[in-house]
Amino acid sequence: MPPIQRPPSPAPPPGIKSSTAIKLGTIGVLSALVVAFCAAQDRYGDYEEVGADCVDMSTPQPDGTYPVVDDDYCDDDSHVYHGSHGAYRWYYGGTRTGLRVGGGTTVRPPDAEITTRSGRVVQRGGFGFHSGGGG
Secondary structure, eight states: OOOOOOOOOOOSSSSSOOHHHHHHHHHHHHHHHHHHHHHHHHHHEEEEEEEEEEEETTTOTTOOOEEOOOOOGTTTTTOOOOOOOOOOEEEESSSETTEESSSSSOOOOOOOOETTSOOOOEEOOOSOOBBBBOO
């Protein structure tokens, strides 16, 4: 029995191969979706606004409040002495009465815009942008 001969396959058309076009198209669509998502986050960011005070954690008051100190004590770039236990920290969301603050936390809230009482932004919402401040 003679071998079966198959007809020759047609030559591919000149230009871009379909698999390359699909890959490029997919990358383009994904890129557009990422850009649109990021733009929506910036425009419609439902970030919680949280106030922050720099406090001296080494001297808690009997009523559970902490003394408020100058923001420079909590600034990462500051050369102010922080003590052996990092006594100065950002205190988020507390209620300030005079030079004391209480009812907050030292845990940095995620997806929040954190601003000091002096108006300096410590963190913007979203992916945790950080422009100084420790804690």
